Amino acid sequence: MGGVSGLIYSSLPVVVFVPISSLFGLLSAIVSALLVATGILIWRLARRETAQPAISGFFGVGICALIAYLMGESKGYFLLGIWTSLFWAVVFGVSVLIRRPVVGYVWGWTGGHGQRWRTVRRATRAFDLITLVWAVLFAARFVVQNQLYDADQTGWLGVARIAMGWPLTALAALGTYFAIKVAQTAIRDVDRAQPDAVEADTSGAESVRGD
Template sequence: MGTDRKRTGLGALAQAGDDDFSVITAIGGPRGVVESMLPGFLFVVMFVVTSNLQLTIIVSAALAVLQVVVRLCQRQSVMGALSGLAAVAICLIWAWRTGEARDYYMYGFLTNAAYIVLLLVSLAVHVPALGFLIEFIRSLPTEHFRQWLDGWRSDKELVKAYTIATWLWLGVFALRLVVQVPLYVTNHVGWLGTARLLMGLPFWALAIWVTYLIVATPMHRHKMRERAQLEESAEHPHASNSTQ
């Protein structure tokens, strides 16, 4: 049975070539954009205006919880809101324990650094992370993992696109650290918060859009070849069995 639900994030990229692609849909729609950015925006504004870290933490936490409650009352999916709540909670707890408003952003530094390491490792072993994730979402390998892995890695055009996209995302995470860490070190909380917001969801949306431009055509061609192979196997089942 078909479904009208649109995937978000890398899940939207996994559908590239089959459906109309929308960046807004990929990043969670207008409501998802607001819910993702509002707690961080409120944190920056409140701390700059009041210089009261405790009040800022309380209000930001209340907003994050309220967003989940509203979705629950409207009987909508709360997974995105819950993941956002978890991330905000980690950031707020970190700032509260240290008593430093700038430490609200420390968790983001650590996750960006971790992503950079993972992407570099994936490139070093010639399994580009973007390709692995998108293909995993597109065709979950419940069995024959090696066959699944070789299936898309044998397509040189597709692997090249995934490699370029992986370098793109690595650059996004690295640029965030290059810009934001000096602001953290010099304790410019207002500028740090502004940079975090501008280099958060807007950068994410831009990276998803450019990734789509890079991988859509190679992925579409790969899917066409997959379908042709399946049709050929269905038409000549004995030939495929004899090769096994």
Template sequence: MTASAGTVEQLVRARLAIVLGGRRGVAESAAPIALFTLCWITTHDLKVSLGASIVAAVALLLVRVVQRSSVQFVVNALFGIGIAAVFAARSGEARDVFLPGILLNGGYAAAMIFSIVIGWPVVGFMIGSLVGDPTEWHRDKPLVKLCSQLTWVLALPCLIRVAVQYPLYVTDHVALLGTAKLALGWPLQLASFAAMAWLLGRNRTPADPETVL
């Protein structure tokens, strides 16, 4: 592997910028479900809300295709709203649009915490996979420690979403559930990224030249 930076934080920051897709990638991933929430709060019409979110996802996909840029994040969003539509269509209840997200966040949180407990934090694999060697990073203990901290930062928003949204789902408070979905979406994600930026901005952990990514 070729060194491109002098500290672990600089290396990880560069890799995460690719993994997260930048501001546009994050926005495209969140836009369809956010639009559903807004439409539901204003119309209380399940079909209209689902239709608007699906149209938005398709439009974002077409823009990416025309620009000949990566469609990864838009496809993820389209897949997500598609699964949500299936859940809601089967039950006929608007609250079930949010059930896949609750389950997904719970699953993500459980997987990330488990990875930390066993000493193989998820963020390490995210970084290592980009350079074709998913496990080489584990030889560098300071890097493992940093990846554990970053994994906790990623897991915390998932835990908060489940803790807030699940009680609202059970009690069928769709409007509050939609509001919580918005409030715990971008704001919480930005707070998470800010915490990650703070960790990565310290630039105090020397990178092991033998395990530099």
């Protein structure tokens, strides 16, 4: 939810971590990633941007660095992201199976729309579809990066982390935009049709009484 800048900021520590780990070792890579994360945090706060993505990003890098340090392996830096992808794949997938699509609830909550969309079939289908797209995206990240992790391909892990971050997220975000548009149109159509139906019923009743 940090937008384009959030995607860039979240990738910078990875871009720094991988080559420094190969050239100078794990400890230097951890320090460098933390320094980059600290710089990003300070930069975003100085620009008075929303603090939550900056702070959560900083702690995310810190946790990844801690895991790598405790494991004594550079690839440990990616472990949290790998299993987080699996977690979200399951959450999004299950939400579609039980007809409670996550994207619909997030849209309703963040935009103050409530759960009105659940009463409109076309809106529910749109949110089902895009939630399934996100589930597939997260599952693909897990499968690819987990295989690279098991193969000890730290360099390719960094490449996969970035390549499956920006491009896939952008495509899924675009799909989410269109799904929301479809849902909004469907809800408006239903809202317009309902007053007409009520008016028709009222006219019919008055006609009967007149007869």
